[in-house]
Amino acid sequence: MVDDFPPLKLRIALWLYSLLWWVMLPVILLYLWHRGRKDPLYAQHMNERFGRYDRPLNGAVWVHAVSLGEMRSATPLIRALLDKGEKVVTTHFTPAGRREAEREFATEMANGSVRTIWVPFEYGFAYRRFFRAFAPKYGLVMEIEIWPRMITAARKVDVPLFMCNAQYPEKSYEKDKGGVRAALIAGFAGGFVKSDIQRARFADAGLRDIHVTGELRFDQPIPQAQIDAAVALREGLSRGRPTYTLTSVVEGEDAIYIDMIRKNPDAFFVYVPRAPERFDEVARLLQDADLTVARRSALLNDHLLLEQGPPDINVLLGDSMGEMYFYLALCDRAIVGGGFRESGAHNVIEPLALKKPVIVGPHIWTIEYPATEAIAAGVCTQVQDAAALSRVVAQPPTVTDAQITAFYKVHAGAVQQTLEVIEKLT
Numbered sequence: 001m002v003d004d005f006p007p008l009k010l011r012i013a014l015w016l017y018s019l020l021w022w023v024m025l026p027v028i029l030l031y032l033w034h035r036g037r038k039d040p041l042y043a044q045h046m047n048e049r050f051g052r053y054d055r056p057l058n059g060a061v062w063v064h065a066v067s068l069g070e071m072r073s074a075t076p077l078i079r080a081l082l083d084k085g086e087k088v089v090t091t092h093f094t095p096a097g098r099r100e101a102e103r104e105f106a107t108e109m110a111n112g113s114v115r116t117i118w119v120p121f122e123y124g125f126a127y128r129r130f131f132r133a134f135a136p137k138y139g140l141v142m143e144i145e146i147w148p149r150m151i152t153a154a155r156k157v158d159v160p161l162f163m164c165n166a167q168y169p170e171k172s173y174e175k176d177k178g179g180v181r182a183a184l185i186a187g188f189a190g191g192f193v194k195s196d197i198q199r200a201r202f203a204d205a206g207l208r209d210i211h212v213t214g215e216l217r218f219d220q221p222i223p224q225a226q227i228d229a230a231v232a233l234r235e236g237l238s239r240g241r242p243t244y245t246l247t248s249v250v251e252g253e254d255a256i257y258i259d260m261i262r263k264n265p266d267a268f269f270v271y272v273p274r275a276p277e278r279f280d281e282v283a284r285l286l287q288d289a290d291l292t293v294a295r296r297s298a299l300l301n302d303h304l305l306l307e308q309g310p311p312d313i314n315v316l317l318g319d320s321m322g323e324m325y326f327y328l329a330l331c332d333r334a335i336v337g338g339g340f341r342e343s344g345a346h347n348v349i350e351p352l353a354l355k356k357p358v359i360v361g362p363h364i365w366t367i368e369y370p371a372t373e374a375i376a377a378g379v380c381t382q383v384q385d386a387a388a389l390s391r392v393v394a395q396p397p398t399v400t401d402a403q404i405t406a407f408y409k410v411h412a413g414a415v416q417q418t419l420e421v422i423e424k425l426t
Contacts, residue, residue, distance in 0.1 A: 005187050006152065013180045017148055021122050028121070038277045041095035048118040051129030057115045060087040062136035062159075064119060064150070068096035068321075069347065070142035073165045075104055076219040076415050077140070082113060084419075089134050091119035096276070096321065103322045119147070127153035138426050140164040141188075144172070151187040160189035160426060164418065165216045167194050168201040169344070169365050176205065190425060192418050195369045211421045214414030215370055217349040223325055227354070229304035230329030236310030237330065238268040244393060245270040245331035245356075247324060248346035250338050254282060256386045257335070258289045261315065263390045270327050272318035274337060274346070279319035286315055295319050328354050333396060335359045338366070340386075348374055352408060357399035359383060359392055370411055377407040 006014060021028075036043030047053070061081055065071040071092070078088050088108075092098040101116040108114035115134075120126035127149060139154055139161040141147075154161040163185075176182040182205040190209030193199050199210050234243070244267060246257055261269050273282045279295075286293045292313045297320060301307055304326060318327045328334055334351035338344055339361025348358045348371055358380040364371040374380035379399055383389045 005155070007183065010180060010183045014148055014152065018122070018124075021149075025121075039095050041098065045118055049121050049126070050123075051120045051126035051133070053115075053117060053129075053133045055115060056133035057087055057089050057112070058133075058135050060089040060115065060134050060136055062089050062091065062134065062139040063142065063164075064091045064139065064145060064147075065097050065101070065142045066092060066119070066145050067094040068100050070145070071097045071100040071104075072220065072347075072350075073216045074140070074142050075100075076221060077164070077216055077418055078105070078114075079221065080415050080419055082108060086137075087113050089115045089117065089136065091117055093119050099321060119150070122147060122149035124149065124153060131157045131159065138162065138189075138422075140192075141166075144168055146181055146184050148184055151184055155187060161187075162422075162425070163188050163191035163193070163202070163207070165194065165213075165414070166191050166202065167198050167369060168205070169368060170201075171365050173201045173205070182206065192421055198369065209425065211417075213417040213421060215349065215411060216414045216418065217347060218353075218370075218408065218412040219415040220350070220353065222353060226304065226323060226326035227329045230326050233300075233304070233306065233310070234330050236306070237313070237316060239310075239312070241266060241268040242333075242396075243268045243270070243331045244333050244335055245272065245318075245327050245351070246335045246337060247272050247328065247351070248274040248337040249282070250274045250341055250343070251278060253337060253340045254285050256340050256389065257337075258285060258291070259386060260390045260393060261291060262289060264393050265314070267393065268316075269314065270316045270318055270330050272324065272327050272337075276319070276321055279317070283317055283319070286317065291315050293317055296323075324350055325354065328356055331356060333357045333359060335389075335393075339363050339382075345371065348380055352379060352404055355401045355404045357381070357396070357404070359389070359396075361389070373411070374407060377403065379404045379407050 032042050063074050065074045081088055090101045098116055105114040120130050136159055139159055142164055144166055186206035188207055191202050191207050192211050192213040194215050196212055199212050202210055293315045294311050294313045295317045328351050334356045336345050336348050336358055338346045342363055344366030345360050345364045347367055351358050360382050362384045375382055381392055381397055383392055
């Protein structure tokens with residue numbers, strides 16, 4: 001590690017940042033308490049946020065996956081690390097990420113090879129406790145998460161911290177130029193990035209030891225039980241209608257999608273909100289639009305089996321977590337949420353893994369890779385407004401399984417490439 005990090009300007013910014021965390025601690029605790037009223041997990045295991053743990057796991061590989069999307073991208077790599085005999089500790093900030101880790105690695109948590117905890121608050125003492133408890137071999141920060149105290153604390157104890165499956169979206173890259181956030185990137189020990197464009201952006205920000213390893217989500221394991229359950233239910237629910245699954249729908253998009261559903265009465269829709277706290281709200285919106293809706297939680301049991309005969313409905317509301325492949329296997333095509341908000345679309349890889357053509361909205365800067373490549377390959381259709389969305393749903397373009405298979409084959413293999421780089425650097 002270089003000795004000129006952090007430079008003086010960044011040191012001053014970090015001092016102010018640390019002071020702000022102390023000043024804001026009551027507000028942060030109040031925020032978690034407030035979020036905990038809707039999702040109790042936010043307010044649980046609070047000792048972990050201050051670096052106290054009841055079951056340390058010394059010598060583990062540390063994987064930081066802040067929320068659900070990052071955890072899904074980390075899963076195939078964690079599986080590969082476990083297969084090599086490593087122990088793994090995962091850190092998260094949101095319940096969605098933690099629950100996904102607990103669901104995916106329940107067996108490994110039971111046998112002691114995986115620990116799932118909250119990421120420490122941004123205090124030096126919390127990270128000192130974390131490093132004493134876990135003494136990680138190295139850390140992998142999924143996507144582009146910049147936690148200043150995490151970076152500086154890892155350097156102090158000589159734990160290599162790598163960006164992994166990293167992307168630097170153009171909007172963020174342009175906004176960060178010359179700023180504190182870009183300067184912090186130089187504190188990482190290296191980066192495993194998704195594409196050559198990302199390599200150039202991170203290099204410009206000062207990151208060293210950059211390797212293009214691709215997108216880990218292309219290597220995600222597919223839960224066959226969910227696919228089998230969807231196949232058994234699909235005909236009964238869709239009744240021969242063209243079927244669309246709306247994935248990861250975010251707040252502010254519902255009016256567009258509900259209008260699209262009403263304009264396409266001959267289709268069947270599976271509607272999956274991004275956040276579990278929105279399940280009740282979305283159910284009300286769908287019902288207020290005079291759509292016939294059934295909630296997955298009421299319609300199916302824990303084994304994804306019907307409690308009664310298939311209902312005659314327009315919409316199945318996906319009010320569960322960890323079952324995205326089930327929802328996708330029900331459809332002919334997927335509409336990926338987030339693209340009608342400036343905050344950006346979510347991932348297109350899961351539907352393509354099941355050979356489902358994808359539709360996205362205008363804002364795809366968050367998934368620049370691989371959405372741009374998928375559009376060019378003809379397996380993803382981008383629409384610019386609500387009217388275009390309704391037209392595409394009514395008359396979708398032809399996309400073959402062979403097209404999707406060819407696209408997927410070109411972009412798979414990131415897990416092996418990442419492992420090879422890790423072995424060289426650690």
